[in-house]
Amino acid sequence: MVERTEIALKCIFCASTQFEVPENYEPQEDDTIKCSNCGNFNFYDDLRNVVKVEGRAFFENELKKEIEKNFKNFKFK
16 A cells, blocks of 8 residues: 555646745635646635545545455455
């Protein structure tokens, strides 16, 4: 199983992972972040929600692979 993985924030409009933010800036809940590629503004909350969905899907897939690997030789009666 993967010990650690990172999922980048992706622009809602073009899927770029490059954003224009000042150095050492930590966005807050209702902030918008400008995409460096397409110039559109993304709500930080929306970006985080997409990452949560992608993270959950990734975790479920990894868990399924781990269960299949550990129980492939198990015989049910």
